[in-house]
Amino acid sequence: MQLMSIEDLAVYLGDSKRTIYKYIAGGDCPPYMRISAKNIKFDRADVDAWLESKKVPPRPSQTHLQHGSLPWTPRAKRVMKEAEKTSRQYEADYTGTGHILLGIAEVEDCLGAVILKNLKVDKAKLREVFEQLHKDASVQVEHKTTTGGQNLTDNAQKAIRCASEEAVRLGHEYVGAEHLLAALLLVGEGWGQWILTNLGITLEKVRSETAKLIVCRPPAKE
Numbered sequence: 487m488q489l490m491s492i493e494d495l496a497v498y499l500g501d502s503k504r505t506i507y508k509y510i511a512g513g514d515c516p517p518y519m520r521i522s523a524k525n526i527k528f529d530r531a532d533v534d535a536w537l538e539s540k541k542v543p544p545r546p547s548q549t550h551l552q553h554g555s556l557p558w559t560p561r562a563k564r565v566m567k568e569a570e571k572t573s574r575q576y577e578a579d580y581t582g583t584g585h586i587l588l589g590i591a592e593v594e595d596c597l598g599a600v601i602l603k604n605l606k607v608d609k610a611k612l613r614e615v616f617e618q619l620h621k622d623a624s625v626q627v628e629h630k631t632t633t634g635g636q637n638l639t640d641n642a643q644k645a646i647r648c649a650s651e652e653a654v655r656l657g658h659e660y661v662g663a664e665h666l667l668a669a670l671l672l673v674g675e676g677w678g679q680w681i682l683t684n685l686g687i688t689l690e691k692v693r694s695e696t697a698k699l700i701v702c703r704p705p706a707k708e
Contacts, residue, residue: 489530490527490533515536559663565663571589580638581638581639584676588609588612591612602667615685645672645673648669664700671689
């Protein structure tokens with residue numbers, strides 16, 4: 487047994503003696519031994535157990551709250567940052583699937599960008615088609631629903647959910663840009679899907695290239 491005085495406990499916790507007495511008066515303190523009115527001792531083991539009970543698990547980051555339970559790779563996070571940057575460049579008050587697609591292409595070292603290059607689609611071509619859509623007044627802008635302070639269109643939010651589902655399907659424990667790329671097609675609508683489809687990029691092609699680049703567990707049955 488390693489005994490600690492109130493002074494010792496105050497130093498150990500980084501509090502003042504007055505604060506320790508408040509803990510005792512309030513009943514929220516480690517078990518203690520009252521040897522006399524002014525002589526109170528704590529067992530170091532009890533103090534450590536009390537501290538252990540005070541542990542608070544970290545809150546999920548905003549990114550995880552937004553993107554689901556699987557952690558996102560640094561490159562996938564960069565993709566979303568680039569998507570937001572692109573939306574500002576085009577003076578949009580939202581981030582849509584088209585912006586996410588351009589974000590993937592901008593992060594040239596992510597697997598999503600590598601897959602696009604392998605499928606003979608470069609960043610310049612994507613931006614050219616996107617700008618054509620952007621100038622076409624007849625093209626419907628993706629609908630945005632404001633939820634939880636997010637600035638994503640409905641289709642972009644669906645894509646984020648689909649990216650997590652695609653990662654799970656492949657047995658991955660993270661969400662990467664390659665999953666985002668597939669997700670844009672899985673959504674089945676939106677500018678991202680429209681651009682990819684018109685450039686001849688299909689979900690099957692994306693999944694085939696993904697399998698060549700990374701080791702996948704046997705996909706879950708559809």
